[in-house]
Amino acid sequence: MSHRLSGNEAVAYAMKQINPDVMGAFPITPSTEIPEYFADYVANGEVNTEYVAVESEHSSMSVCIAAQAAGARSVCATSSCGLALMYELLYVAASCRLPITLACVNRALSGPININHDYSDSMGARDSGWIQIYAENNQEAYDNFLMAMPIGETPNVRLPVMACMDGFITSHAVENIELLETDAVRRFIGEYNPEHYLLKKENPLAVGPYDISPYYMEHKVLEAEAMKAAKARILEVAAAFEKISGRHYGLFEEYRMEDAELALVLMGSTAGTAKAAIDKLREDGVKAGLVKIRVFRPFPGEELARALAGTRAVAVMDKSEGFSANGGPLFAETCGALYGLKERPHLIDIVYGLGGRDVRVEDIEKVFGRLANIAATGETGPVYVHMGQRSREEIA
Amino acid sequence: MIHAKDINERTPWQDLTPGGEIYEPGTARLFNTGTWRTDTPIFHEEACKHCMLCVPFCPDSAIPVKDGKRLDFDYMHCKGCGVCKEVCPFPAITMVTGGAAK
Numbered sequence: 001m002s003h004r005l006s007g008n009e010a011v012a013y014a015m016k017q018i019n020p021d022v023m024g025a026f027p028i029t030p031s032t033e034i035p036e037y038f039a040d041y042v043a044n045g046e047v048n049t050e051y052v053a054v055e056s057e058h059s060s061m062s063v064c065i066a067a068q069a070a071g072a073r074s075v076c077a078t079s080s081c082g083l084a085l086m087y088e089l090l091y092v093a094a095s096c097r098l099p100i101t102l103a104c105v106n107r108a109l110s111g112p113i114n115i116n117h118d119y120s121d122s123m124g125a126r127d128s129g130w131i132q133i134y135a136e137n138n139q140e141a142y143d144n145f146l147m148a149m150p151i152g153e154t155p156n157v158r159l160p161v162m163a164c165m166d167g168f169i170t171s172h173a174v175e176n177i178e179l180l181e182t183d184a185v186r187r188f189i190g191e192y193n194p195e196h197y198l199l200k201k202e203n204p205l206a207v208g209p210y211d212i213s214p215y216y217m218e219h220k221v222l223e224a225e226a227m228k229a230a231k232a233r234i235l236e237v238a239a240a241f242e243k244i245s246g247r248h249y250g251l252f253e254e255y256r257m258e259d260a261e262l263a264l265v266l267m268g269s270t271a272g273t274a275k276a277a278i279d280k281l282r283e284d285g286v287k288a289g290l291v292k293i294r295v296f297r298p299f300p301g302e303e304l305a306r307a308l309a310g311t312r313a314v315a316v317m318d319k320s321e322g323f324s325a326n327g328g329p330l331f332a333e334t335c336g337a338l339y340g341l342k343e344r345p346h347l348i349d350i351v352y353g354l355g356g357r358d359v360r361v362e363d364i365e366k367v368f369g370r371l372a373n374i375a376a377t378g379e380t381g382p383v384y385v386h387m388g389q390r391s392r393e394e395i396a
Numbered sequence: 397m398i399h400a401k402d403i404n405e406r407t408p409w410q411d412l413t414p415g416g417e418i419y420e421p422g423t424a425r426l427f428n429t430g431t432w433r434t435d436t437p438i439f440h441e442e443a444c445k446h447c448m449l450c451v452p453f454c455p456d457s458a459i460p461v462k463d464g465k466r467l468d469f470d471y472m473h474c475k476g477c478g479v480c481k482e483v484c485p486f487p488a489i490t491m492v493t494g495g496a497a498k
Contacts, residue, residue: 097415158414196417204419206423208416209416215412226414
């Protein structure tokens with residue numbers, strides 16, 4: 001079915017089609033519309049979800065954890081400081097191996113307070129043990145949310161999934177979208193049948209017990225192995241999803257990378273802008289390409305190294321700062337991934353778009369201009385720079 | 397499905413449960429937490445009237461009862477808090493310094 005929906009409407013609609021058992025609901029811009037739209041479905045009797053309106057995001061995630069441990073499928077939505085307030089519980093959800101699904105509508109973290117898009121919220125949670133999948137547009141936001149449960153609920157994975165989209169850019173912009181029939185969604189998602197859950201009376205269960213040091217490390221190894229196993233499962237689910245939707249998904253998307261010498265690595269809606277710039281540059285004979293990271297956790301390091309092996313210069317574009325004084329989080333991951341290559345491309349990091357600062361086709365073209373210069377001279381120049389800020393100095 | 401009694405500090409990570417889930421109740425009984433004790437209650441049976449006041453006050457269920465009579469302390473689980481000694485109306489419980497029951 002063809003429709004026109006905003007990203008938030010699309011994800012709320014995906015939730016309606018899934019008909020989850022429990023929603024932990026608390027509003028925060030720009031994710032507020034998701035629990036709002038969903039509240040309509042509950043009020044209209046279109047779903048039979050237990051809609052739990054709570055007093056904070058700490059509580060909404062707590063509701064999801066308790067519900068999922070009891071054997072219910074639970075969902076949640078949040079942004080920015082809301083995700084930050086969930087922080088403690090994010091780790092509890094992942095370490096208790098509870099496959100909750102969270103729609104994260106990315107927004108800059110305070111302070112200074114700002115409501116627009118960057119990835120500082122979910123990047124702060126990148127080590128929490130959640131699978132993180134990022135969408136470029138509304139269609140991907142919808143599709144990724146539908147794929148989240150079959151990934152997270154698989155017995156050898158059993159990890160929560162954060163389905164991320166860009167605040168306002170994706171969440172509030174209305175786009176054409178292809179929706180699946182609800183029956184097809186239900187068949188694809190299936191029933192949630194965990195082997196162990198609190199309400200299973202034959203099987204008394206304790207969840208989240210205290211773990212002393214002779215055991216904690218083994219449980220963390222189990223969790224790390226689950227995250228490794230998630231990679232193959234994400235691809236399996238993507239293949240199954242392609243059969244019912246006709247839409248192809250991988251760990252990342254390669255755009256005009258076959259013979260690319262200059263490449264970008266970035267995430268989310270900026271990919272659309274980058275594709276436009278690349279098409280333009282290709283007309284001028286520039287061998288430009290893009291790797292759009294879709295799955296950030298588990299990070300597709302080996303696959304990314306293969307995709308970038310033939311390039312000469314790569315710019316990683318980080319839409320969150322990270323304050324490592326050594327580049328943003330996507331840059332750190334990409335560096336780590338490429339280190340094993342015998343011949344590595346030159347690599348730079350460009351932090352851009354913080355707090356919703358616009359990035360235009362011309363900005364991306366400028367980045368490729370710098371990459372062309374690096375490839376020609378072999379001189380990388382400053383490795384870690386910011387883009388789009390006012391400065392007294394000329395910006396590289 | 398692995399039982400708590402079959403898990404110990406030599407169990408490899410592959411055999412542990414996801415998230416440390418425990419698939420049965422009452423497993424705290426298996427753990428020797430008496431080693432945490434720095435003071436130890438001593439039971440003087442001859443002075444005990446078996447009034448049972450100490451039993452519900454014990455925060456660790458470390459006072460076993462059989463046929464209406466309290467038995468000696470379960471030192472595997474007693475933390476030596478001394479609450480039993482405080483509530484005992486008779487000179488049936490005294491405390492000694494140190495973790496060992498003398």
